[in-house]
Amino acid sequence: MPSSFTELIFLLALFLPVLVAAFLVKVLIERRQHSGNHKVKTWTVVMVLALLWNPFAQAIILEPLDSMWGVAMSNRASAAGIIGMDETQVRSLLGEPSKVRYYSNVLTWEYKQIPGYWFGSYFQVFFRSGVVYGIEANDD
Numbered sequence: 001m002p003s004s005f006t007e008l009i010f011l012l013a014l015f016l017p018v019l020v021a022a023f024l025v026k027v028l029i030e031r032r033q034h035s036g037n038h039k040v041k042t043w044t045v046v047m048v049l050a051l052l053w054n055p056f057a058q059a060i061i062l063e064p065l066d067s068m069w070g071v072a073m074s075n076r077a078s079a080a081g082i083i084g085m086d087e088t089q090v091r092s093l094l095g096e097p098s099k100v101r102y103y104s105n106v107l108t109w110e111y112k113q114i115p116g117y118w119f120g121s122y123f124q125v126f127f128r129s130g131v132v133y134g135i136e137a138n139d140d
Contacts, residue, residue, distance in 0.1 A: 010118065013053050020050040055118040062117045067138060069113040073123045074137035082125070085132045090125055098122065110139070 024043040051057045073094075080093050090109065097109035099122070110122035121138040 010055065013055055013118065016050045017047065017054050017057075020047045058117055059119050062114055062120070066114050066117060066120050070121055070123055070137035073111065073113065074135060077123075077125075077135055082132050082135060086130055087127065090132060094123075094125070097125070113138075 020043065024040075024047050027039045027043050030039070052061070077093065082090065082093065085093070094109075094111060098112040099110040101108045101110065107127040109125040109127070111125075112120060112122055114120045124136040124139050125132055126134040126136075
């Protein structure tokens, strides 16, 4: 049994394509008995969207984009001279972080590279004494 709401949503995302496929098969069987193509088109679109929401299908499609986006953010930050910037300067360069965390007394700002991507990486900015001392393009 899932222990959190996020785990429940993840499990639903895993099994949603199976449920949608069952409805698609049902509609295809009904179509053989009746004329009409509208339901088949609708459930085909729903099936494609369900697959795109599925974490494993996302990993195949979005992982290369996630990696490229992390490298691009790293290049942009390095070109702007992010090392040594304070929080206000980083906020004006990259915007608001997706998450703010503390790891061993190190303030870490995390920027989600592809929103909605279940296994997506975060671009991380590390602060010490209110100043950036390091970045990481992909946290995985």
